[in-house]
Amino acid sequence: DTAVRTSQSGYLQRRLVNALQDLEVQYDATVRETRGVIVQFKYGEDGIDSTKSDYSKPDNVHKIVEAVTGRKVN
Structure with a gap:
């Protein structure tokens, strides 16, 4: 049972890291993709x-x- 949960959480973690690896926080506090597309206007949503x-x-x-x-x- 533990091995199944570990493999599932490891798989989910890998998918999450792959999905977020192209995001970066800029000096103006926006979160952008590496192409420059704004994903979030204020990092953390509350600024x-x-x-x-x-x-x-x-x-x-x-x-x-x-x-x-x-x-x-x-």
């Missing part, structure tokens, strides 16, 4: 840069951990 969001900053992560665990994090 939020996750590297600049509050959740990626260490101080805010510490606040979340403290709120969940009740212990102070250094």
